[in-house]
Amino acid sequence: xxxxxxxxxxxxxxxxxxxxxxxxxxxxxxxxxxxxxxxxxxxxxxxxxxxxxxxxxxxxxxxxxxxxxxxxxxxxxxxxxxxxxxxxxxxxxxxxxxxxxxxxxxxxxxxxxxxxxxxxxxxxxxxxxxxxxxxxxxxxxxxxxxxxxxxxxxxxxxxxxxxxxxxxxxxxxxxxxxxxxxxxxxxxxxxxxxxxxxxxxxxxxxxxxxxxxxxxxxxxxxxxxxxxxxxxxxxxxxxxxxxxxxxxxxxxxxxxxxxxxxxxxxxxxxxxxxxxxxxxxxxxxxxxxxxxxxxxxxxxxxxxxxxxxxxxxxxxxxxxxxxxxxxxxxxxxxxxxxxxxxxxxxxxxxxxxxxxxxxxxxxxxxxxxxxxxxxxxxxxxxxxxxxxxxxxxxxxxxxxxxxxxxxxxxxxxxxxxxxxxxxxxxxxxxxxxxxxxxxxxxxxxxxxxxxxxxxxxxxxxxxxxxxxxxxxxxxxxxxxxxxxxxxxxxxxxxxxxxxxxxx
Amino acid sequence: xxxxxxxxxxxxxxxxxxxxxxxxxxxxxxxxxxxxxxxxxxxxxxxxxxxxxxxxxxxxxxxxxxxxxxxxxxxxxxxxxxxxxxxxxxxxxxxxxxxxxxxxxxxxxxxxxxxxxxxxxxxxxxxxxxxxxxxxxxxxxxxxxxxxxxxxxxxxxxxxxxxxxxxxxxxxxxxxxxxxxxxxxxxxxxxxxxxxxxxxxxxxxxxxxxxxxxxxxxxxxxxxxxxxxxxxxxxxxxxxxxxxxxxxxxxxxxxxxxxxxxxxxxxxxxxxxxxxxxxxxxxxxxxxxxxxxxxxxxxxxxxxxxxxxxxxxxxxxxxxxxxxxxxxxxxxxxxxxxxxxxxxxxxxxxxxxxxxxxxxxxxxxxx
Numbered sequence: 001x002x003x004x005x006x007x008x009x010x011x012x013x014x015x016x017x018x019x020x021x022x023x024x025x026x027x028x029x030x031x032x033x034x035x036x037x038x039x040x041x042x043x044x045x046x047x048x049x050x051x052x053x054x055x056x057x058x059x060x061x062x063x064x065x066x067x068x069x070x071x072x073x074x075x076x077x078x079x080x081x082x083x084x085x086x087x088x089x090x091x092x093x094x095x096x097x098x099x100x101x102x103x104x105x106x107x108x109x110x111x112x113x114x115x116x117x118x119x120x121x122x123x124x125x126x127x128x129x130x131x132x133x134x135x136x137x138x139x140x141x142x143x144x145x146x147x148x149x150x151x152x153x154x155x156x157x158x159x160x161x162x163x164x165x166x167x168x169x170x171x172x173x174x175x176x177x178x179x180x181x182x183x184x185x186x187x188x189x190x191x192x193x194x195x196x197x198x199x200x201x202x203x204x205x206x207x208x209x210x211x212x213x214x215x216x217x218x219x220x221x222x223x224x225x226x227x228x229x230x231x232x233x234x235x236x237x238x239x240x241x242x243x244x245x246x247x248x249x250x251x252x253x254x255x256x257x258x259x260x261x262x263x264x265x266x267x268x269x270x271x272x273x274x275x276x277x278x279x280x281x282x283x284x285x286x287x288x289x290x291x292x293x294x295x296x297x298x299x300x301x302x303x304x305x306x307x308x309x310x311x312x313x314x315x316x317x318x319x320x321x322x323x324x325x326x327x328x329x330x331x332x333x334x335x336x337x338x339x340x341x342x343x344x345x346x347x348x349x350x351x352x353x354x355x356x357x358x359x360x361x362x363x364x365x366x367x368x369x370x371x372x373x374x375x376x377x378x379x380x381x382x383x384x385x386x387x388x389x390x391x392x393x394x395x396x397x398x399x400x401x402x403x404x405x406x407x408x409x410x411x412x413x414x415x416x417x418x419x420x421x422x423x424x425x426x427x428x429x430x431x432x433x434x435x436x437x438x439x440x441x442x443x444x445x446x447x448x449x450x451x452x453x454x455x456x457x458x459x460x461x462x463x464x465x466x467x468x469x470x471x472x473x474x475x476x477x478x479x480x481x482x483x484x485x486x487x488x489x490x491x492x493x494x495x496x497x498x499x500x501x502x503x
Numbered sequence: 504x505x506x507x508x509x510x511x512x513x514x515x516x517x518x519x520x521x522x523x524x525x526x527x528x529x530x531x532x533x534x535x536x537x538x539x540x541x542x543x544x545x546x547x548x549x550x551x552x553x554x555x556x557x558x559x560x561x562x563x564x565x566x567x568x569x570x571x572x573x574x575x576x577x578x579x580x581x582x583x584x585x586x587x588x589x590x591x592x593x594x595x596x597x598x599x600x601x602x603x604x605x606x607x608x609x610x611x612x613x614x615x616x617x618x619x620x621x622x623x624x625x626x627x628x629x630x631x632x633x634x635x636x637x638x639x640x641x642x643x644x645x646x647x648x649x650x651x652x653x654x655x656x657x658x659x660x661x662x663x664x665x666x667x668x669x670x671x672x673x674x675x676x677x678x679x680x681x682x683x684x685x686x687x688x689x690x691x692x693x694x695x696x697x698x699x700x701x702x703x704x705x706x707x708x709x710x711x712x713x714x715x716x717x718x719x720x721x722x723x724x725x726x727x728x729x730x731x732x733x734x735x736x737x738x739x740x741x742x743x744x745x746x747x748x749x750x751x752x753x754x755x756x757x758x759x760x761x762x763x764x765x766x767x768x769x770x771x772x773x774x775x776x777x778x779x780x781x782x783x784x785x786x787x788x789x790x791x792x793x794x795x796x797x798x799x800x801x802x803x804x805x806x807x808x809x810x811x812x813x814x815x816x817x818x819x820x821x822x823x824x825x826x827x828x829x830x831x832x833x834x835x836x837x838x839x840x841x842x843x844x845x846x847x848x849x850x851x852x853x854x855x856x857x858x859x860x861x862x863x864x865x866x867x868x869x870x
Contacts, residue, residue, distance in 0.1 A: 427616075427620075444639040459649050
């Protein structure tokens, strides 16, 4: 299909201006946003300026193209090149020779200049459209760290990366995906750090994509991941340039997509989903402690309701007596078995969370008030839910929000439900079995050839210093090993600061 | 080769370690106390000799046929037809051993925690989990052991550390009151566990770092020895003369722990170790069984066998014994004999034949 389109429009421009205009008009039939501006250069040569409204800088175009060319003095230059050299004050001008090129330049916002008796035209780099300015990313906030985030426009995003990595080793490989949207996608990587086979694999998978349009990087993620049925994200998405840059410097590939602030990072592991950029910006002891807090809360968010259900239904002997008594007395009123209670509460909580995201902000307050009633004291007083269950659900909810990546948190939240049902039927055995099945799945999962649980399984002791703990920066001398060949050392050894050093 | 995955020697060690230790720490203290009494902590040391010996024999066989598992080289050593026949007996024994391990797991869980759950559910669910792991391949199995075994070891260490204040050293004296014989008698049953090291014969061809294989295997025997020694010692020092009255002394020991009225009832930790460990154990048994059967039948893939063997293992787990006392009896009486026959006697004979054949071939080649 793509190929056919290309063949139809691969015709070169003719030297007849009217013919060219006719071709363009027929291609852009019924496109009211395309503007054809006829004018005469220096009073003798007929010419057309063509642009798409709203995609280019009109003031600049008037000042540097239209007014110098319409000036009387332009008459003394005959050829297009002379005009360009002497009259047109635009720094970026490209020759176009075919109507395909014309379409490409028009669609990215470059105004096009076509002249009578010339079979070439000029496209000027005067694209300008309304875009959001660089703002703080809302989904990944930090207390300490850069406050800039990617935006919807690709050019801004690449410049954000380039401003952080000034080395020419940062390579950016463009590609356009989508039959109709022709979305520009850039694969960025560090030459000499990344394993070249990884880049080949990424481009191979990207080239396989043939869909109508790419609206968000999620489309790409879904079409290039390793296991499409897994609930776990196998590609990290981030809004933060500093996260993208640190991944680049570890030898990963960053995929930037035009039209979305979310960049994709591949390969990724489960543990990188549990890390925040801020771990590295604060003192390493605190970073380590917070990592361990997250590990604990991952387990809590996955298992706590199931454990509560299993213990309170089947394994009373495991609870200390006084706790058991208070649990039993609060459960006395409740008409449902614990597993039903847990499911009802967890589903309500998920509904509240979803409603809180989608609703307009003005209604949000109402939802949170009602929500506090539903999963709160009112539910307990009505005798429908026991008080410990409210606490369990609340702790679980908080736990799943401690994960810095929303997508990872939502995967764990979804997996909670089957385990709850297992806990309600088989007790702790069911919980263990559910856990075993999840770990089997995680062990079998790979992201671009990298085992999802590495460096814990398979064990790579050298890489654990950045997973089990956040080792101080002067100890992180080696990069994590992803696949194949890699550039092992990222910094000079023996950088531990010490008053006696450096006399 | 059917299996394309490669594992490291460390992963092999973890697989074997979990296989032995997960069930041994529960049952070995009780059995050894029955024969060795106060010298029960010595028994794992004597028993480990058979572990070292098995590793040595398997390593020698593997040196002669580096890229093959037992089922394959047995046909080179004994000839095609006798090789297939002996191979079949091995497969049948693997099936029996896997089923018995499942049954032990089921009996323990049903007896200690899930009194009203049908044993079929307990057995079939774990067998299903191991089936999924095996279907995903050897590498995934090895990664699973990477995830579970360190946790198991940590939990075990935690329990032993928490027991320390309760221990009484006087319980182990006098050492060797009746000479060395009781402790050697007690070693017979642990020795059967050590012979499980034989399964490295299936894993050796898939090692990345084969040169390390022998070293790591020997090291693992030592690790198992230390684990069992400490477990036996801890239960003995805690319970003294009444050790024998518990079916699962180490679990009873864990039940004994209580700190601050909160940190108690740690038998659930034992259950977690037991389920996780048995999962790894069944994963390895299942894998060895399925892979070797595929090799015995000259199949190009073992995955079609995985589900049928799930059912077979579950059934054998149910059929293997009518009840727990029968199972315990057969494990302590015939178990050591069978496993020593299959894992030591036959391999030694195989090794001798292989070495003799090589000599004869060399002699025939010389003149």
